[in-house]
Amino acid sequence: MVPLASTTVSKQRSERRIAVRLPLKVRGRDSHGFAFEEDTSSENLCRNGAAFITRFDVAIGSDLEIRIPFSQYGARRAQPERLGGTANGNRSTASRFNESDFATHGRVVHVCDSQSGKEKLVGVQFTGPRFQRVFRSESAA
Numbered sequence: 001m002v003p004l005a006s007t008t009v010s011k012q013r014s015e016r017r018i019a020v021r022l023p024l025k026v027r028g029r030d031s032h033g034f035a036f037e038e039d040t041s042s043e044n045l046c047r048n049g050a051a052f053i054t055r056f057d058v059a060i061g062s063d064l065e066i067r068i069p070f071s072q073y074g075a076r077r078a079q080p081e082r083l084g085g086t087a088n089g090n091r092s093t094a095s096r097f098n099e100s101d102f103a104t105h106g107r108v109v110h111v112c113d114s115q116s117g118k119e120k121l122v123g124v125q126f127t128g129p130r131f132q133r134v135f136r137s138e139s140a141a
Helices: 070-078
Strands: 006-008 023-029 035-046 049-054 063-068 102-113 120-126
Touching: 023 049, 049 102, 063 120
Parallel strands: none
Antiparallel strands: 006 102, 023 035, 023 063, 035 049, 049 120, 063 102, 102 120
């Protein structure tokens, strides 16, 4: 039997996902139980979930905290800012949020290798508040 490169809980979604890149801050525990926090961006999202790239190995069924920092996104669009880095190349930003930011919890329902092969594409289903903003797909622009 040949192992699959992708692992998923469900084959069908209740909503179509929109290809849009928004900054995300993701917190949780990796498959070894180590806590992590990462600044990344969405690959796609809908009201019930999102997909994003991570350098961490997360397991199906893991619970994650997800935040979309609209306050930082707006500031970034108005005036570009550089993301800080560490000696090992990890991305980091300040942990400042305001009330306009979207915060929820999500359960990992899909994990597969990213195109680079060095990171994972993770799909989460929101278990907390649903995403209410509407965006036009970047692929349609």
